[in-house]
Amino acid sequence: MKQFLSASLFVFIFLLGNTFAQNEEMNQDEQMKIWMDYMTPGPMHEMMAKHTGTWKMVSKMWMDPNAEPMVSEGTVDAEMILGGRYLKMVAKFPMMGMQTEGWSLEAYDNGKKEFINIWIDNMGTGVAISTGKYDEATKSIVYKGKMYDPLSQKDTEFKSVSKMINDNELTFEMYGNFDGKEVKMMEINYKK
Incomplete structure (x- = not known):
């Protein structure tokens, strides 16, 4: 179970980092705001x-x-x-x-x-x-x-x-x- 959770966390961090890397025209603050808006219940x-x-x-x-x-x-x-x-x-x-x-x-x-x-x-x-x-x-x-x-x-x-x-x-x-x-x-x- 620990291996599954570790692998899942790794995949999430990889995807998040990959998303940031692909959006070079936006700075990290702008990218983080987009993620925060996406993840915040409304x-x-x-x-x-x-x-x-x-x-x-x-x-x-x-x-x-x-x-x-x-x-x-x-x-x-x-x-x-x-x-x-x-x-x-x-x-x-x-x-x-x-x-x-x-x-x-x-x-x-x-x-x-x-x-x-x-x-x-x-x-x-x-x-x-x-x-x-x-x-x-x-x-x-x-x-x-x-x-x-x-x-x-x-x-x-x-x-x-x-x-x-x-x-x-x-x-x-x-x-x-x-x-x-x-x-x-x-x-x-x-x-x-």
């Missing part, structure tokens, strides 16, 4: 921090858009990690007769001005990755991403919308493609 991170705490969730999942949804209830524990830079959410809920656990890691990239979400769970071995922008008018983050579909044996695209109703209520909707049309696959309501 207003979007403060918005993510409002998600911290324990939430009760009610989810609806449609296997077929023409059928009744499967409904389940569970909990989500959310915390900001790494100095307020990332939001980690751990969800636990029953689904299709199994106790499901899923982890979400949400980031706001100051440089790209976009959100990044990574989702993993015990219902598969893959990773769903999506990116999105905050829409001030709807107070929502609209994500687009890809995840592996074991039935078709290829990546499938999805869209999700995360909306903070108030400090104690949050909604999440996920959409996928069904017979060439975008349909709602999942809806989750969170309450503190």
Whole structure:
């Protein structure tokens, strides 16, 4: 483990030094300011921090858009990690007769001005990755991403919308493609 951490630190220092060396037209103070701006949590991170705490969730999942949804209830524990830079959410809920656990890691990239979400769970071995922008008018983050579909044996695209109703209520909707049309696959309501 020490060797892995040492190697990781070496790679980070190498990349940082290499970046400084490639920007010869900027002095080191200018370069350091850019790095500091990039690494410092800002207003979007403060918005993510409002998600911290324990939430009760009610989810609806449609296997077929023409059928009744499967409904389940569970909990989500959310915390900001790494100095307020990332939001980690751990969800636990029953689904299709199994106790499901899923982890979400949400980031706001100051440089790209976009959100990044990574989702993993015990219902598969893959990773769903999506990116999105905050829409001030709807107070929502609209994500687009890809995840592996074991039935078709290829990546499938999805869209999700995360909306903070108030400090104690949050909604999440996920959409996928069904017979060439975008349909709602999942809806989750969170309450503190």
